[in-house]
Amino acid sequence: xxxxxxxxxxxxxxxxxxxxxxxxxxxxxxxxxxxxxxxxxxxxxxxxxxxxxxxxxxxxxxxxxxxxxxxxxxxxxxxxxxxxxxxxxxxxxxxxxxxxxxxxxxxxxxxxxxxxxxxxxxxxxxxxxxxxxxxxxxxxxxxxxxxxxxxxxxxxxxxxxxxxxxxxxxxxxxxxxxxxxxxxxxxxxxxxxxxxxxxxxxxxxxxxxxxxxxxxxxxxxxxxxxxxxxxxxxxxxxxxxxxxxxxxxxxxxxxxxxxxxxxxxxxxxxxxxxxxxxxxxxxxxxxxxxxxxxxxxxxxxxxxxxxxxxxxxxxxxxxxxxxxxxxxxxxxxxxxxxxxxxxxxxxxxxxxxxxxxxxxxxxxxxxxxxxxxxxxxxxxxxxxxxxxxxxxxxxxxxxxxxxxxxxxxxxxxxxxxxxxxxxxxxxxxxxxxxxxxxxxxxxxxxxxxxxxxxxxxxxxxxxxxxxxxxxxxxxxxxxxxxxxxxxxxxxxxxxxxxxxxxxxxxxxxxxxxxxxxxxxxxxxxxxxxxxxx
Amino acid sequence: xxxxxxxxxxxxxxxxxxxxxxxxxxxxxxxxxxxxxxxxxxxxxxxxxxxxxxxxxxxxxxxxxxxxxxxxxxxxxxxxxxxxxxxxxxxxxxxxxxxxxxxxxxxxxxxxxxxxxxxxxxxxxxxxxxxxxxxxxxxxxxxxxxxxxxxxxxxxxxxxxxxxxxxxxxxxxxxxxxxxxxxxxxxxxxxxxxxxxxxxxxxxxxxxxxxxxxxxxxxxxxxxxxxxxxxxxxxxxxxxxxxxxxxxxxxxxxxxxxxxxxxxxxxxxxxxxxxxxxxxxxxxxxxxxxxxxxxxxxxxxxxxxxxxxxxxxxxxxxxxxxxxxxxxxxxxxxxxxxxxxxxxx
Numbered sequence: 001x002x003x004x005x006x007x008x009x010x011x012x013x014x015x016x017x018x019x020x021x022x023x024x025x026x027x028x029x030x031x032x033x034x035x036x037x038x039x040x041x042x043x044x045x046x047x048x049x050x051x052x053x054x055x056x057x058x059x060x061x062x063x064x065x066x067x068x069x070x071x072x073x074x075x076x077x078x079x080x081x082x083x084x085x086x087x088x089x090x091x092x093x094x095x096x097x098x099x100x101x102x103x104x105x106x107x108x109x110x111x112x113x114x115x116x117x118x119x120x121x122x123x124x125x126x127x128x129x130x131x132x133x134x135x136x137x138x139x140x141x142x143x144x145x146x147x148x149x150x151x152x153x154x155x156x157x158x159x160x161x162x163x164x165x166x167x168x169x170x171x172x173x174x175x176x177x178x179x180x181x182x183x184x185x186x187x188x189x190x191x192x193x194x195x196x197x198x199x200x201x202x203x204x205x206x207x208x209x210x211x212x213x214x215x216x217x218x219x220x221x222x223x224x225x226x227x228x229x230x231x232x233x234x235x236x237x238x239x240x241x242x243x244x245x246x247x248x249x250x251x252x253x254x255x256x257x258x259x260x261x262x263x264x265x266x267x268x269x270x271x272x273x274x275x276x277x278x279x280x281x282x283x284x285x286x287x288x289x290x291x292x293x294x295x296x297x298x299x300x301x302x303x304x305x306x307x308x309x310x311x312x313x314x315x316x317x318x319x320x321x322x323x324x325x326x327x328x329x330x331x332x333x334x335x336x337x338x339x340x341x342x343x344x345x346x347x348x349x350x351x352x353x354x355x356x357x358x359x360x361x362x363x364x365x366x367x368x369x370x371x372x373x374x375x376x377x378x379x380x381x382x383x384x385x386x387x388x389x390x391x392x393x394x395x396x397x398x399x400x401x402x403x404x405x406x407x408x409x410x411x412x413x414x415x416x417x418x419x420x421x422x423x424x425x426x427x428x429x430x431x432x433x434x435x436x437x438x439x440x441x442x443x444x445x446x447x448x449x450x451x452x453x454x455x456x457x458x459x460x461x462x463x464x465x466x467x468x469x470x471x472x473x474x475x476x477x478x479x480x481x482x483x484x485x486x487x488x489x490x491x492x493x494x495x496x497x498x499x500x501x502x503x504x505x506x507x508x509x510x511x512x513x514x515x516x517x518x519x520x521x522x523x524x525x526x527x528x529x530x531x532x533x
Numbered sequence: 534x535x536x537x538x539x540x541x542x543x544x545x546x547x548x549x550x551x552x553x554x555x556x557x558x559x560x561x562x563x564x565x566x567x568x569x570x571x572x573x574x575x576x577x578x579x580x581x582x583x584x585x586x587x588x589x590x591x592x593x594x595x596x597x598x599x600x601x602x603x604x605x606x607x608x609x610x611x612x613x614x615x616x617x618x619x620x621x622x623x624x625x626x627x628x629x630x631x632x633x634x635x636x637x638x639x640x641x642x643x644x645x646x647x648x649x650x651x652x653x654x655x656x657x658x659x660x661x662x663x664x665x666x667x668x669x670x671x672x673x674x675x676x677x678x679x680x681x682x683x684x685x686x687x688x689x690x691x692x693x694x695x696x697x698x699x700x701x702x703x704x705x706x707x708x709x710x711x712x713x714x715x716x717x718x719x720x721x722x723x724x725x726x727x728x729x730x731x732x733x734x735x736x737x738x739x740x741x742x743x744x745x746x747x748x749x750x751x752x753x754x755x756x757x758x759x760x761x762x763x764x765x766x767x768x769x770x771x772x773x774x775x776x777x778x779x780x781x782x783x784x785x786x787x788x789x790x791x792x793x794x795x796x797x798x799x800x801x802x803x804x805x806x807x808x809x810x811x812x813x814x815x816x817x818x819x820x821x822x823x824x825x826x827x828x829x830x831x832x833x834x835x836x837x838x839x840x841x842x843x844x845x846x847x848x849x850x851x852x853x854x855x856x857x858x859x860x861x862x863x864x865x866x867x868x869x870x871x872x873x874x875x876x877x878x
Binding site: 013014015065067068070071074075078079080081084085088089420421424425426427453470 | 790792833
């Protein structure tokens, strides 16, 4: 693990993308194929399942170094990361042993279903043989949250460099359903075609938020304008008379969508459609959370399916008659898609696929107006796509833009704070906000992001001086500071005291100009809820 | 004999405060960091070596008396003496004895030897007031000599890569400690004005330091190529720093033990080098005092007090103070007097 550990340190100590790519490429060149495979798997989100519970780790560690469990807990709350806490607590090893990354991972996987004493012995034995940096990596692996500060894009670029293959080809070969236990990286990258894995999706083309003036985009006629739906981005794949549904997170979710299963007999083989999966009932768009609840269920009952039937709003066709057509202009791809869907709808009127309608605008002013009334259509804003654009890989600027409406917002009072994790460890940065209900403050949202580092430190200092009470890691504070909380949507929720749940809450700004009594009320939230549903 | 009130740590019998945070008549100062030595006291008593810094920071006209370690003075029957705290040069623990009862106020302290301050001496007492800045078992500081080696080899590497090396450290204490251990065969050493001011006081009071030049308008960018520059936290993300490009920046602090703090500060390197006690040092210090009452101030005070109570079977109480110790996010800390400098290149 020495090489992998050195890679980790190199990446940890730089913020330069190029340095990261170089460090990774060097690693791929020297690492054994199995180790390189696991490295890529770990960095692209294919982490093995955890086989040890965090409670066990805490117990074993506190026993080993002979400190009480409560002190271990307190240390964890300060450090904000269990793997790091254990690393800091354990003594330096008397001697170290060199292990292979791939062996460590497969050994850990083999611990599944083993008796506690076997697992305990394995972990403690490893703890005593790794140097601090390797120990940290090992602990990150066993706690299941190994990350390294590199995006998929950086990994792809490094692989392209190390193996001298085009980056888009790397991206395509890595997407989908490969298993690091059975497929080695060199085999995967050396694969001739898409045919070896028929489930493999195309890497999604993702839009950046609009950052230029509309006029700079050129003539409005050169663009397709579509509504931006708030659903699950997905690809529907039909190959070899089999159906696969992939989400943008590159999870194979076919089983979650029984309404798409009949598509196998409706669409020709060699078809890949890109679109947004949304809940739609009797032509009415349903709130996102209904789909979320349904997706979360282990067993899909008939009722669950009836309550939240799903359709795909289709906006792109990336494989047609078995051919990768990503390089064709969007006009052509969209034409093929429209023809395919209209034929389908004639034959099967209830098919759960709809073309993403175009919003026709004579000029950019009309587009701006359409964006503002997006919420009336249950949408988040508009998508702008250049008509002659090809289907690119990953998030790219220039041809596709998302143009979302400004978030809804409400002013809340800070009432609880908890220490953050990672970069925010040891700082009180996880906040709970409340609104007034009469003269009582009712919590309605938690938010972590939106403040600058400087503001975080300022709020942290304030919290330490204005703590009313401590419950475990949580502090209640004097209700004094007011923050403007932005969110994308609001839904009823019987589980929350406020009766509502917000979608994507975050801090828009610190309202230093407002005192607590000027914050919003529960009634304000309920009015927003009514307006939305 | 000693109580805690809104002004600070108070000994009523002698009518003196130790490190008070509001103006009082008589103040004994453990050391010259700004959270312990504040402006506006009627008179100050401190270790001899602290006096020049106190005058420099609080005003030449302050009424201050300096005494030696071990020397004692008597105020209304209370015997007061100062003993090495090992925190920075001139830092002292304050021992108070009245009718056989002994208290020790340790201020900030460490057991590690730093090469510039007189090492900490354990003092037997009944009641001991301790800080707890790093009072958690996760803080285990490495041997400072290996840290200094790391700093030197990092500097050497940066120089090879054509980069300047910036080291962020408190102007008082940490900066002199680092300077003293830099390998002058690697290259030249420069200092920020705030650091240079304190260095001069050190050289006048204690002794020579390796040669270091103050960065001012007369210095050409060429001259600093490949050298090391010591600057205080308040210089971070200022235009002053940007002029030293291309550089690598390292922070020296006990907080660098935490990955989160390291990443948040946006430094290229974090060196774990502290003038405070880590977990083992705190525990050792407390055991060696033999005290049956421990008062825990700034840091993880409730956690550390509970640990001391449970583990050592002595009374441990947490005390609210306005001391801050070593700060995790120093860039936003109140700049200490003399730390603000816009002197250009």
